Amino acid sequence: MSEFPNLSRRGFLTRGAAVGGLLTVPGLLTACSKTASGDGGASKLDQLKKQGFVRVAYANEAPYGYEENGKLEGEAPTLHQTIFKALGVDELRPTFAEFDGLIPGLQAGKYDVISAGMAIIPERCEKALFSEPEFISPTAMMVKKGNPKNLTDLASAKKAGATVGVLAGAVEKSYATAAGFSESDIKTLQKQQDGADAVKGGRIDAFVLTGISLRWLAKTNPQVEVTDSFVPVVDGKKQYSPGGAVFRKGSEELRDAFNAQLKRITSDPAQYVQLIGQYGFGKDTIPPTSLKTADLCKA
Structure with a gap:
């Protein structure tokens, strides 16, 4: 048996603009x-x-x-x-x-x-x-520059009364639900840039995704920053996102x-x-x- 039972990788995410036809x-x-x-x-x-x-x-x-x-x-x-x-x-x-x-x-x-x-x-x-x-890719959160609510993980975001964004079809929603977020405090977004824009516009307090994805996204969105990565827990099991x-x-x-x-x-x-x-x-x-x-x- 693996020492990493039930590890789940993030639900792979995004959808960008369609590229017509086959790209050879x-x-x-x-x-x-x-x-x-x-x-x-x-x-x-x-x-x-x-x-x-x-x-x-x-x-x-x-x-x-x-x-x-x-x-x-x-x-x-x-x-x-x-x-x-x-x-x-x-x-x-x-x-x-x-x-x-x-x-x-x-x-x-x-x-x-x-x-x-x-x-x-x-x-x-x-x-x-x-x-x-x-x-493997642990989870992180994109927040406004300066991290005004001092968010470090989903538990701290829940305690702060934050609203979080997740991508449609991605496992991050299950992570937020497991952390105690209600449906009204979880906003579903269609693509990565939508998440960054929602953070910058104050429509959500944090965009939850893998740290790898968020650090990449932050390169073109200087008004935001990315928290240190953390490992969500669902039903007592750590989720490493393979x-x-x-x-x-x-x-x-x-x-x-x-x-x-x-x-x-x-x-x-x-x-x-x-x-x-x-x-x-x-x-x-x-x-x-x-x-x-x-x-x-x-x-």
Whole structure:
């Protein structure tokens, strides 16, 4: 049993402006393993190698997976590029989807992999297959510059009578509810910038998200600041917010091939930081070896 039972990664979030059509990014790759398909019994990985590309979905959330100047950027695409290239697939073809439409689109066969840093939680595990964790990311809060209510975590925000904002479909709402917030004190927002704008405009006192996301967002919103990260507690269990790649049910061998390459990277801190350090990930976000998706998926 993992020493991190029931750790949940944040509900992956955001939705940005839709990017029309497929955004082809040469050099980004993906893989599968032996999921049988209609191609003469060839494995899914073999099919992807033959066609030369893998279809991935992203939700336009920096720094996890987002479009910038016609190119797919972020932690997940960059990490997945290295993994899938090692598996012999030389192109990643991404398409945008609203966050809460990512898994339905995967189930419908619109793409092969979700590259969005999605939180590994039991409800999602019932619908799709997750890789082992790619990272962990404790929670933080974005507040007005100077932190006028001296907020440090959800408990302090509740005590101060604060109103908090969360992204639609994200696990942060469950964190706020567990901390005692009523529905009226939780405002649902559609994208990250909406949260920053709500803080700046005084419509909420704090925007709750992963520290990684909020620090990235603060770069373009100088009127706000981000608290130190903290670990929310739900039903007595700490929530470390691990995230990973997502595959369709029945793609176990594809996922396993992906995991084998992922382990090579997470076992090498220098390579891990070299690959995705530019997006705010570091040695402190490398998942512990004892943190397993099988445990995270247990209700």
